Every structure is written in structure tokens, then in C-alpha cells.
Amino acid sequence: MILAALFTSVGINLGLCVLFFVLYSILRNQPENAEVYAPRVVAEGKERRTTAFDLERLLPSTGWAKAAWNLSEDDLLSIAGLDAVIFMRIFVFSLKVFSFAGVIGVFILLPINYEGDQLHSIDLANLPNESLDKFTISNVKDGSNWLWVHFSAAYVMTAVVCYLLYLEYDYVCSKRMLYFYASKPQPHHFTVLVRGIPRSREGSYSESVEKFFSDIHASSYLTHIMVRQTSKLRRLIVDAESMYKKLTRLKSLRNERQRFSSGGFLRLFSQNDTSVEKCEKQLETLEENLRIQRSGASSVGQEVPAAFVFFRSRFSAATAIRIQQSLNPIEWVTEQAPEPRDVYWPFFSSSFTKRWISKLIVILASVVLTILFLIPVAFVQGLANLDRLEILFPFLKSVLTLTFVSQVITGYLPSLILYAFLSMVPPVMKVFSNMQGYISHSESEKSACSKMMLFTVWNAFFAVVLSGSVASQAEVFLDPRHIPERLAVAVPAQATFFITYVVTSGWTNLSYEVTRAKPLVKDFLRRHWWNFLGGELEVPSLPYHREIPSILFFWLLGSTYFFQAPLILPFVIIYFLMGFIVYRNQLLNVYKPKYETAGKYWPMVHNAAIISLVLMQLIAIGIFGLKKLPTASTLTIPLPVLTLLFNEYCRKRFLPNFQNYPAESLIKKDREEQNDPAMPDFLYNLASSYRDPAMKPTRLAAETEPGLSTDLLSLQQRLEID
Template identity: 60%
Template sequence: MIVSALLTSVGINLGLCVLFFALYSVLRKQPCNLKVYAPRLVAEGRAGQRSHFNIEALLPSAGWVRRAWQPSEDELLNSCGLDGVVFNRIFIFSLRVFSVAAIIGIFVLLPVNYLGDHLRDIDFSDLPNKSLDLFTISNVKDSSNWLWVHFSAAYFITGVVCYLLYAEYKYISNKRISHFSSSKPQPHHFTILVRDIPLHGMSSLSNTVETFFMDYHPSDYLASTVVRRTSKLRGLITDTENLYRRITHLKSIPSSSQNQSHTGFLGLFRKNGDLMGHYAKKLEDLEQNVRLEQSDISAGREEVRAAFVCFRSRYGAAKALHIRQSTNPTEWVTEHAPEPHDVYWPFFSTSFTQRWISKSVVVAASVLLIVLFLLVVAFVQGLTYLEQLEALLPFLKNILKIAVVSQIVTGYLPSLLLHLVASLVPPIMKLFSAMQGYIAISEIEKSACNKMLLFTIWFLFFANVLTGSVTSQFQIFLDPKTIPERLAVAVPAQASFFIAYVVTSWTSLSWELNRTIAFIGDLISRRCSKTNDDEFQIPSIPYYSEIPRVLLFGLLGFTYFLLAPLILPFILVFFCIGYIIYRNQLLNVYQPKYDTGGRFWPIVHNTTIFSLVLMQIIAVGIFGLKKLPLASSLILPLPALTLLFNDYCRKRFLPIFHDFAAETLIKKDREDQNDPAMEEFFDKLVTAYRDPALMPIRHSTNSNDHNSPLLSKV
């Protein structure tokens, strides 16, 4: 790619960003769009309605930036939970790291790279037509002493990153402990999940669980709730809810319209009045089936060999969790209980055999997805080389000779296509994780996050590097000794592609801000539906897709810090834009669906360490290729030191993210001993883990209040 193609891509994306920001600042002021751009504020009753027309509502403004910037971290914690704070800290950490990296890269490494060409005279007047390779380390002469500048920069940035990583890990660990210590009693702090409960003759599972824990945990045991299969019941409830919504919609149609005939082909359509009676009768039948199914399940049928066991203290629950309950390790298996609203109930309807089959299917499907994505990557990378594209599609030869077209095709189109294809992957990964049998939505999303990281790192990054440069290097990892050298050749060759990819990501961030799909969906529903339904779903932030997306740019920044420092200011701009946009979305749009207590941070830490080590391994190969063996040898201790640092952090901080210490638990239990509200809490704890599908439902088909909740729990 030449400089002018990069400038074309920057111009296009900057223009789109400004356009989207201006459009957002106008659309968010319109009262009809509040449910799209501030659904959380609407649900909480904090969205102000304008009572009169104001010309300022039609003019772009930057007031939303100030409002997103102002809230403190404590306010963000109260509003979004510790997971929201951790997500915000990823941007803060990245801004700190890449501010330092950009200063070194632009003012130190970039001049060294550009002035290190074999040619003595450089024509600055023709700079737009120069290749971006002039700004990479490939332009530095072999055996040049200027390469020691890169060597020093590698050690310096490693020290800065490790220092900031340690400080951030310590800060978030302390935040997690203080958040727990200041929190009110939560059901999952007093509860564990017990699986593989052994069967004893004719005794029910409920009696078996109660007898066991009364015998071995008499002073701590409070109650238990055996899990039951409710998949069939959930299907009936879904049908009931859908039918009730249809009846509600028919009620909203004026009576004059209801009396009109709606006959059609073969009489398939009826009058609305006939439909109302038909639906009402069908709803009564479905409700009766729901009650019968609930009675059968509550009578002890469809029991699963799993139960939520509640204790009178946090320390009592921790003891039962970590002590093996039986001489047979495959029985009475204990694990953390999620928050009640975080439980993924369909998991319990899956048998061991079904879970095993599902895992096998997930593996096969993942392999198929990888193969398909590699084909897409090969096609996308072909767009960056006009010669290959002209050979593949000869009829485009004349069109591609046009300067603007060739710049757009090579500088903008490939990264845009990759963004679009990559956006299809997160829902698939979440589906794969759900099939694996996790007991909590948060666990499903953490698993999907790890899958997305593997997909992002190994295939979005490495597949582009290897496919675009040397396709025969798919065997790169078969001979570990050649890894640094081969990566040193392959990675710099794709610098221009990833620079364009980072620039294109600015537009994808503005797409997140404008919530384009949600806006179009709301617009269509308002135009097509005559109902004034105040019920709407508040979205939750998909950490499983957004965290890997952010970490990818950290990987690119570290990888190309030495190789192509021109990428660093573009990455810094990405983090600046992302910081403001995601703070705005967390405060106004997304509502937390769960709170893991900051357990996503170890994923961030490990990915950063991986990115740092990858940079160091490539540096070893680069110095070897540049015929500077001493620098290549002296850089070897750096990965070892980084991994030692990571091992220390794992031992120092990681246990805090798995379990709370006895000191913390006992101290918290003692604080609650004299609290009169604890008795009421324990009364609610007994039924906290009851399957929502077993709760009574009531649909009022005669009510004219269409804004009342669909389900009334009694």
C-alpha cells in the first residue's frame, strides 16, 4: 500500500466518523428515539422529555461527550457493576501504554526506519506515492547500529507494560475485595451448586440432599432446591406469552377495524372478532396445560441430579464448596452457584450424554468455521494485491487502473470486508458455548470470550499474516526453532493491511454508537405497529465480543511497535474514541445482566502478556534477519523475564478472582450477625433458586391495561 491509499482510507473513515457523531447527537435528542439511544434511562425513569419544540434539537452538539466523561469510577461502579469498571479500565490501561509507545514510536523509531533506506537521497516531494514499507524496520540497513535503538525500545516498553499491568492487577484486585466487603448479602455468596447426587432407593433427591447436608453440615445448612427438567414447560410458557401478545395487539385495534372482514384465499383469514375469541380459548387451554405440567414437575417428577444448597454463612458455603463431600470424587461434586438471575436453566435439561455429544459437535463446527474463515481471509488478502486481483478477475483490469478506485480497493475495502465477516462470529461462538453445558449466562459469555480471543488471535491475526505473505508457511509452528525468523518475515509484510484495518475500526465504533440496527428496527416497528407498547428490552453489553475486539488492537500495537510504529497513533485514536463511546453506552444504553466481580480482567492480563511475548519473539527474528546476532541473543532473556513476571502475578492476584479468603468471608459474616434484616434475607434465600418456569403465571385477557407486565407472579 502507498501513502496516498492510506490517506484515502483515513479521509473516508474520518468523514464517516464525523458524520455518524453528528447524526447521533441529533437523533438522540429526539423524544421518539429515547428507547433506542437511552433505553436504560427510560426504564429507570431518568430520561427527560421535551415539552416544546427547540431548534437546538436539530443541531449537532458534543454535549454527550462531556456527560459521558464526567461520571466518576464510583458512579460507574454503582451503575454498571465491577465488570463495567473493568471494561472501562481496559481502555484506561491501553491509553496509558500506547501513549508512551506512540511517543517512542513516532519520534524515535519512525525517523530511524524512514531514514534507514539503502538510498542516500530521499525525495520527500513524492511522499504520497511512496510505499508504507519505507516506515517499517525493513527499511533499515542490515547490521546498522541504528537497530540498537529498536533493541532499547523493546526493553523499555516491556518494563513500562509490566509496571502498568502489575499496578492495574493490584488495583482491580483491591477493588474486587472492597466491592465484596461493601456489598449487601447476595444469594450466590451463601449458595453452592451440587451435582451428581447419588440415588438412594425410593428416597427422593430432595430428601437425599437434605439428609446429607444435615448430617455433615448441621450448623451451616439452611435449605436446598433440587433442579428439575422444565424444557417442555418453558416451551408451553413461550407459546402462552406469544399468544397473549397477539390478543393484546388485537385489543389495541379500533373496534371499527375489528368489524371489517378479513377474508382471503380459501378463507384462511378471519374477522378480528372471531380471532379474539379463538385466541382467548386457545390461551385458556395453554394456561391449563402449563398448570398441569407445573403440578407434575412439582410432584417430584423430572428431577435432575443437581441442587442448589444454601447455607447460613458465607464461610459455611465456602467450606462446603472446597471440601470434597464424598469418598467417591464423582459424587456430590460442588461448584460456585451463580446469581439467581444469571442461571442458565436449559443447561439442567441436558443429560451427560447430550452434553458430551454437544461438545463433539462444537469441536466439529469450530473446525468448519475456521476453514470457511480462512477462505474468506485468502480472498480479502487478495484484494490488497492488484496484480492478483487482475489475474483473478481480468474484466476489472481497466477499472482498477483508475487511481481512486485502486486506492479504495487496496486501502479500504479489504479491512471493511474483514470487519463485516468478523462481526458474524461472536453470536456463533456464544451459541457454541451455550451448547457445552455451562450453568450460568456469565460462564457462557466468558467461554465465548475465550473462544473469540482464540479466533481473533490465531485466525484474524495469524491467518492474515500467513495467508497474505507466504501461504506455504502454514507449517510455521512445526519447527519451533524457525518461528522467530519466519514471523519476522511474515508479520512486517502485512503492516499496511493492519494499519488500514485499525483506521477502518474507527467507523465500526461509530456504528456501535449509532445503534443503526436497533434504530432501523424501532423505526419499522413504530411505522408498522399501531400499538403504544411501553414494554421494550434493555440490551446488555456483550463482553464476550467487545473485550476480544479491544484486545486485538492491543495485540496489533505491541506486534508492530518495533516493526511499523506508524500504526501506533491510529491505535491511540481508536482507544480514545472507544473510551468515550463505551462510557456513553454503559451509562445510557446497556443494563448489567450479571456481575462476575471483575473476573474478565485475568483474561485481559493473559492476552497482554501473550502480545508482549509475541513482540519479543518477532524481535529475536528481526535482529537475526538484520544480521545483528548480538542483539538477537540479548533479547532472548526478555520473554523469559516477562513469563516470570506473569507467573508472579498469577500467584499473587489470580486466587483473589477465584475465591475470597476466609479472612474476608468471616469478617463479613460477623458484620451481619446482628443485622435484623438477615432473617428476612434468609427467608428469601430459601426460594431464590426456584426455577422461574415453576412460578405461577396469570394472563388477564379482559384487562384494558396493555402496559401491565405480561406475567404476574404470585
């Protein structure tokens, strides 16, 4: 790719970014768009905008960016929770790393690459038509002493990244503990999920749980609630709510038509009334079925061998989790219960066999998806090579001779097409994770995040770099001795493609994120064709499984090409700076957390940074060998070893605090609240907080919930005795 093609790609994407940001700054000021650009604020009742005409609403402004930039971390914590704060720390950490890397790369390494003559001398008069390879390490002469500067840069970069990683891990860990100490009593801290409950011959699962925990944990056991089969009930609720929305639309349509009633419309009114009556009867039938099914679900026969068991203190619950409960390790299996809002209830309706089969299907489906994704990758690589494109499509030869067309095709379209295909993958990974039987939305999303990270690294990096089939890609890693050498040949060759990918996928995606084009169109249709679409306000949550892998992929590109093609660094820095402002704005106005993991995503971020660093070092070993500087190649070998040792130390030092809270903290928190007058009420409401939503009364059925009063009465008696 020539420099002019890069300028073309940057120009197109920069124009799109400016256009999107200008549109956003205008559209967000319109009162009718409040539910699109500030749904969280509207849902909380804080949105107060006048409908009177104001010229300032039609002028673009940067006030939103200033508000996002000035938002303090404490304010963000109170608004969006600790997960949002940790998410933003990815941008803070990345800006620290790549600001330092940018100084070294742009002001030291780039001039050295530029002055090299390995390829051929650069003609400044014809600079736009020069290949971008002239700005990479490939242009440094083999055996040149200037390569020792790149060697030193690799060591310095490693030291700085590890130092900042340690500081960030320590900071996030301390924030997690401070968040725990400052939080009010949380139901999941006192709750244990128990599975593998053996059923006694003379009683039910519930009786087995009561007998076992009253015996083993007599002083700390409080009560429990059984999980029940509610899959049919959930389907009925979905049908009833759908019918309720349809009935509401029909009634609204009838009322609207009555305002313009005339003789010619009497027939339409009659047909509409018939539809309304039909829907009302169907809704009554569904509500009756709901009552019957809910009553049946509360019976003993619908119990699942799983239960939420509640304890009087956090320490007692943590002890029950960490200690094997039974001589048989597959019975009475305990684990930390998720937040009540985080529980993924459909999981409990699946048997162990179904979950095992689902996991096998997910593995096979992931392999198939990986293989199929090589098709768009091959197409993208064809677009990036004009000679190959002319061979595949000879009828385009005359068009490809046009300078601007060739620059757009080679500099813009390949990265755009790759991004378009990659954007389809996160929803698929989320479905795969849901199929695996995780007990919470957060665990499912973390699993989807891990899948997406692996998929992105393999398919968006190695598949592009290695340019071949799955077998040819796997062959590179079958012989570990030649991995550095092969990567040293393949990775620098794709530097120009990934520079344009950062601009196309990164910059434009951030501007598209803030504009929220799809919700804007949907809201427009809802307001103008309300009789076809529902009118309920939807407050989205931040899709971590989509955003974190995307951000970390740019981290990988920036670190991998740090000394090979430092020209990528300014574009990466701009991406992280834009992301810092955009996502702060979105967390402030748009997204509302649907769960809180208290920062459990950070270990994934740390591991991804380590992998990126090791990959950079392995490529450095190979490049110095190819550049006939064997001493530098040999001296680089300790780098990945030291990096992995550093990662092992961090894993031992910090990771346990992300898996469980220490006993010291749990006991301290329990003692602080021991005499709190609100604790009896909190313990009394524990059981009701973990009721399956399908078993709770809905707005369509107001009947009391079977079995709840009995459980609460039993719990009240326990509290009174103590």
C-alpha cells in the first residue's frame, strides 16, 4: 500500500467521524431524542428539557465532550458502578502506555526506519506514492547497528508496560476492596448456590436441604429457597406480554380513529372492535394458564436439585463455598451465588446431560465459525492486492487504473469489510455462552468476552497475517522453534493493512457508537408509527463482550507493531483518546448496569496485555535473526521468559482477591454490621430477593405468590428465636 492510499483512508474516516460527531451534537439537543441519547437519565426522571424553540439546539457544540472529560472517577462510580470504572481504566492504562511508546516510536524509531535503505532510497518529491513499507523496520539495512535501538526499545517497552500493569492491577484491586467495604449488605454475599442435591426417599429436595444445612451449619444456616422448573411458565409470560402489547396497540388505534370518526369508517371500527374482543379473550385465557402453571410450578414435583441457601453472615457463606460439603464431591456442590438481578434462570431448567451436550455443540460450532470466517479474510486480502484483484476480476482492470479508485479499494475497503464481518460475531458468541449453562448473565458475558478475544486474535490477526487455511496457520505453531522466524516474515508485511484497520474500525466505530444510528431510527419509527411498534423505554447496558475484545485488539496491534511500524502509534493513541471521551459520555447518559462483578473483567485485560507483549517479543526475536543480528536475537530471548514470570507473580499476588474476598475483610464487615438495626429486615428479605421472576406476580396477573408466605413465616420464626 502506498502512502496516498493511507491518506485516502484517513481522510474518508476523519470526514465520517466529524460528520457523526456534528450530527450527534445537534441531535442530542432535540427534546424528542432524549430517549435515544440519554435513556438512563430519562428512566431516572432527571431529564428536563424545554420544548420551546431555541436556536442553540440547532448548532453543534462540544459541551458533551467537555462534560465527559471532566467527569470524576467517583462520580462515574456512583452513576455506573465499579465495572464501568474498571472498563474506563482500560483507556487510562492504554493512554499511559502508548503515549510513552509514541514518543519512542515516532521520534526515534520512525526516523531510523525512514533513513534506512534496505528497500531503496525514498524520493521526497514523490512521497505520496511511496510504499508504507519504507516507514517500517523492513527498510533498515540487514546487520545495521541502528537495529540495536530497536532492541533497546523492546526492553524499555517491556519494562514500562510491566511496571504500569503492576500499578494498575494494584489500583484496581484496592478499588475492589474499597467498594466492598463501602457497600451496603448485598444478598449474594450471604447466599450460596447449592447443586447436586441428593433426594431422600421419604422427602423432597427442599427437606433434604433443610435437614443437611441445619445439621452441618446449625449456627449459621438461615433458610433456603428451591429452584423450580419454570421454562413453560416463562414462555407463557412472554406470550401474555406480547398479547398485552398487541391489545394496547389495538385500543390506541381505535381511540385514535374515533377522533376522526365518519360514516365511512364504521366498518373499520367494527373490525377493530372484533379484534380487540378477540385479544381480550386470548389474554384472559393466557392469564388463567399462568395462574395454573404458576401454582403447578410451586409443587414438590417441579423442584430442581439446586437451591439458594442463605446464611447469617458473609464469612459463614464464604466458608460453605470453599469447603467440600460431602464425602461425595459431586453432591452438595457449593458456589458463590450471583446477584439476584444477575441470575440466568433458564440455566436451571436444563439437566446435566443437556448442558454437557450444549458445551460440545458450542465447541464444534466455534470451530466451524472459525473456518467459515476465513472466506471474508481471503476476500479482504484480495482487495488489498491490486495484482491479485485484476487476476480474479479482469473486467475491473480499467476501473482499477484510476488513482482514487485504487486508493479507496486498497486503503479503505479491506479494513471496512473485515470490521463488518467481525461485528456479526459478538452476538453469536453470546448465544454460544448462554447455551453452555452459566448461572449468571455476568459469567455468560465473561465467557463470551473470552471467546471473542480468542476469535479476534486468531481470525482478525493471525488469519490475516499468515494468509492461508486453518491447516497452514496451525502448521506455524506446530514447530515452536520456527514461530519467531515465521511471524517475523508475516507480521511486518501486514503493517499497512492494520494501520488502516485502526482508522476504519476504531475511529469510525467510536463515532458511530455515540451517534446510535439504529436506536435513533427505531425511536423515529416508534414515535411516528406507534401503532406498529411498542413504546416502552429501553435502557441498554454496556455490552462488555463486544467492546472489551475490540479495545484489546487495538492494544495488541499497537504493542505488536510498536517497533516494527511505529507509524501506527499516533492512530492508536487517537483511538484511545476518542474512546475515553465517547464511552464516558455513554456511561453518563446511555448505559445502565444490569449486573456488578466488582471489577472481575480486569484479570482478562491484564492477561491480554501480557499476551500482546509476549507476541511483540517473539516477533522481535525473529526479526533480529532475519536482519542478521543474531546477538540481539539471542539477548531478546529472556524477555518473554521474564514477562511470563512477572505475570505469574501478579497471578499469585492479585488474582485471588478477584475470585474471593479474604476472611479478614469478611469478618471485619460482619462485625461492623453486627449491631446494625437494619440487618434483621435485610436477612428477613433474603429469601424473597432470590425468587424466580417467573414465579412473581406480573402486571398481567396480580395473584399472590404461592409458597412465599410459608417460607417467610419460617424465616421470621428463626429470627425471633435468635
